[in-house]
Amino acid sequence: MTAVAVTGLGLITAAGIGAQATWAGVCSGRSAARRDPQLAGLPVDFSCTVPGFEPAVHVGTRSRLIHDRFVQLALAAAREAVADAGLDPATWDGARVGVVVGCGLGGVSTWERQQRVMMETGPGAVSALLIPMLVPNMAAGNVAIDLKATGPNFVTATACASGATALGAARDLLLAGRCDVVLAGGSEAGVSPLIVTGFAQMGALSRRRDDPGAASRPFDADRDGFVIGEGSAILVLERESDARARGARVRARFAGYGASADAHHLTAPDPQATGVIRATREALREAELAPEDIDHVNAHGTSTPLNDEIEASALGTLFGAGPAVTSTKGVLGHTLGAAGAIEAALSVLTLEHGTVPPTANLDCQDPKIELDVVHGRPRHGHLRAAVSNSFGFGGQNAVLVFTAA
Known part of the structure; x- marks a missing residue:
């Protein structure tokens, strides 16, 4: 099968602006969670937001007026990724450049803000840009406008698997020519x-208000829910032969993709993890790898009691105790539709650096989780292949396999 290469990365996360800052943050093992003024007075008043992100500085002076924050983050990440890949939108054939971005929610802040405007001031005060600011497809649409990419353009919405699903769909576009x-x-x-508030009402969020930095604790016996976060990751994908021909740096190979549906429950994972196991086996089959070839798993690892236990059971069935496992949500929180893409980018960096970041706040591993979960400090070694897991409400499963370049 034709190899797909990752040639560029852009990352905007609670650990910092840019891939280098994010990598340093996740390797530190220190949580980015902190009290959030916009959540003051709520039962859960902390989050993992991007520090120091200024739309006027990082995107452009008009951005505050025409873009919701989810679009601003995507634009900043996309620009970094394209520059990292050594590509120039002024000279590329835009018709051969596609954009696929995962997003689970869209412009919720714009929606809430404009609803308040209508209720307090009247319909005449509502922004004429309300709709183009909030619809999810504008993440991909605005990236295309900004970078003159006129090929296939769409957004995938598979809840918290959206970013991983987007990468799988993008891979299919390249393989189909x-x-x-x-x-x-x-x-x-x-x-x-x-x-x-919606997530809190479901019981999905940690209530550790006295110590937000310790709230996201994947695979820990004392975990009680996730910490909500925000962010964006964009990867530049090309056929490896094309990348080599233009002298590009290949950061890793995107070797396999598997997807499935649990068809089990609105929000709870299938206790047997049948869909997860099937998606992983499909990704391995496509990558032409056996389970023993996998050295690292970037787990979905949300820090919720049920998800972590069931994912661990699936990983044990698939891989035994072999691969070094981490969940970077301990540092970054759960970025929902962006999580799969952020974790894919971190999987690429893990292979590139031969370094597995630690799982933050793992003080006492749940005895039911019989995995080699990296914690305390990064682990260094030769890494050949990595799996990145993403799962979402509705039973959405997306599994990615990357191999070292």
Whole structure:
């Protein structure tokens, strides 16, 4: 099968602006969670938001007026990724460049803000840009406008698997010959009072208000829910032969993709993890790898009691105790539709650096979780292949396999 290469990365997360800052943050093992003024007075009043992100500085002076934050984050990540890949939108054939971005929610902050405007001031005060600011497809649409990419353009919405699904769809575009370059990833800015309250009402969020930095604790015996976050990751994907021909640096190979549906429950994972196991086996089959070839798993690892236990059971069935497992949500929180793309980018960096970041706040591993979960400090070694897992409400499963370049 034709190899797909990752040639560029862009990352905007709670650990910092840019891939280098994010990598340093996740390797530190220190949580980015902190009290959030916009959530003051709510039962859960902390989050993982991007520090120091200024739309006027990082995107452009008009951005505050025409873009929701989820689009702003995507634009910043996409620009970094394209520059990292050594590509120039002024000279590429835009018709051969696709954009696929995962997003689970869209412009929720714009929606909430404009609803308040209508209720307090009247319909005449509502922004004429309300709709183009909030609809999820504008993450991909605005990236295309900004970078003159006129090929296939769409958003995937598979809840918290959206970013990984986007990468899988982008890979299919390259293998089908429909594009020569695809900018693929995810973006989400869902930290708003209504969304946080909705998750809190479900019992999905940690209530550790006295110590937000210790709240996200994947695989820990004392975990009690996730910390909501925001961010974006965009990866530049090309056929490896094309990338080599233009002298590009290949950061890793995107070797396999598997997807499935649990068809089990609105929000709870299938206790038997049948869909997860099937998606992983499909990704391995496509990558032409056996379970023993996998050295690392970037787990979905949300820090919720049920998800972590069932994912661990699936990983044990698939891989035994072999691969070094981590969940970077301990540092970054759960970025919802962007999570799969952020974790894919971190999987690429893990292979590239031969370093597995630690799982933050793992003080006492749940005895039911019989995995080799990296914690305390990064682990260094030769890494050949990595799996990145993403799962979402509705039973959405997306599994990615990357191999070292």
